[in-house]
Amino acid sequence: MKKQTLLSVSVLAITLTLSGCQSAYYSAMEKVGVHKRDILIDRVEETKDSQEESQEEFQSALERLTTLINFDGGELQDAYNQLNDDYESSLAAANEVSSNINKVEDVAEALFDEWSDELEQYKSASLKRESSKKLAATQRQFSQLLRSMRSAESKMEPVLSSLQDNVLYLKHNLNAQAVAAIKGEFTNLKRDIQVLMNDMNKSIADSNEFIEQMNNAG
Secondary structure, three states: OOHHHHHHHHHHHHHHHHHHHHHHHHHHHHHOOOOHHHHHHHHHHHHHHHHHHHHHHHHHHHHHHHHHHOOOOOOHHHHHHHHHHHHHHHHHHHHHHHHHHHHHHHHHHHHHHHHHHHHOOOOOHHHHHHHHHHHHHHHHHHHHHHHHHHHHHHOHHHHHHHHHHHHHHHHOOOOHHHHHHHHHHHHHHHHHHHHHHHHHHHHHHHHHHHHHHHHHHO
């Protein structure tokens, strides 16, 4: 199994685990005064932080590869080891981002289900109507945020794949010819990382906006 597939495998395992215990977790938190709305805001914040960390890891890998293709003497094994470390760190950071997005989506679904159910408890038609409008607006805002998060997430896989290819190639070809060979891939990787950075910046900005809206609405 290629290492980049760990991104999807790890996320699936975490999702399956979460699905069995999140309801109990939400109930326990509710009893101590922490509501799903609060958890959603916290998880959006955590996802934003993990995206920023992921940006740093991918940027570090790009800088390492830039240094490597401009290699002008020294120990190639050391250069390879450093690049491999950067790849592993980028993979771990990407897994964390995906895990956090899944947790955001999970609590949002629980919140919206609960909110929708509670609409039926209103006796006042006007209050019910206002609450229903707020629910619809919040769902629209969240859908936009989730699309932004998932879009940025989807850009990580090709970058991880390209990084892994370079690492694997260098592992078995630690010579100047190998370094020259990966130069041809460098332009595409640099472009993919820039696209990823841009998408992550948009997602981070959308997260800040969503958090602000949720806090103001509260």
